[in-house]
Amino acid sequence: MSRKLVFATQNKYKTQEVSAILKGAYEVLNLLDIGCTTDIPETASSFAGNASLKSKYVAENFGLDCFADDSGLEVKALKGEPGIYSARYAGGGGDQANLELVLKKMNGVTDRRARFVTVISLLMNGQEYFFEGRVNGTLREEPSGTAGFGYDPIFQPDGYSVTFAEMSGEEKNAISHRGLAMKQLIAFLNSEII
Ligand code: IMP
Secondary structure, X not given: OOEEEEEOOOXXXXXXXXXXXXXXXXXXXXXXXXXXXXXXXXXXXXXXXXHHHHHHHHHHHHOOOEEEXXXXXXXXXXXXXXXXXXXXXXXXXXXXXXXHHHHHHOOOOOOOEEEEEEEEEEEEOOEEEEEEEEEEEEEOOOOXXXXXXXXXXXXXXXOOOOOHHHOOHHHHHHHOHHHHHHHHHHHHHHHHOO
16 A cells, blocks of 8 residues: 655645656645645745745644655855745746846846755654755846746756756756756655665
């Protein structure tokens, strides 16, 4: 019988993706599957802290093993901003407003280095494990491409001449911060059941 594991997200696409990979070994449930409709506060000062708040909330309130992720864009010349504020950098105006604010702050800045970071917190049998994925790149001066979301149209990963928004989902997942962190989590989970 497969073991229940909650992915603390409301995004059913993210859940389906992980669920397909862990099929047989784990039954992956998302927040809606377990009846958790609370907007879990992300009040910590780091990606790891926020991921941890989410996984702990589920473990404490639902008594289930759980993992949660938190991601964002860090721009070197902006001293790591938008960082943990990536989703609400422009104060709630959404993806387009956030991206425009970064471009405005980077106007005329020549050091355009940036990176995406994902941290996953896994709470299993009362113990916490962290997995981290990073991808380095540079910021374009103008958005390019329509795929993906968030800051994808202005982020060009190192070694590529296109932005994340000009890649297929598969291409992006193979090198992205989230893809790399997920790969580590999955390798760990698969090794746990052998
Ligand atoms: P989350 O923690 O995965 O929900 O990411 C928080 C925010 O970081 C998102 O709302 C985006 O603004 C930004 N972000 C995270 N991952 C990506 C990505 O792969 N592409 C573009 N933006 C991202």
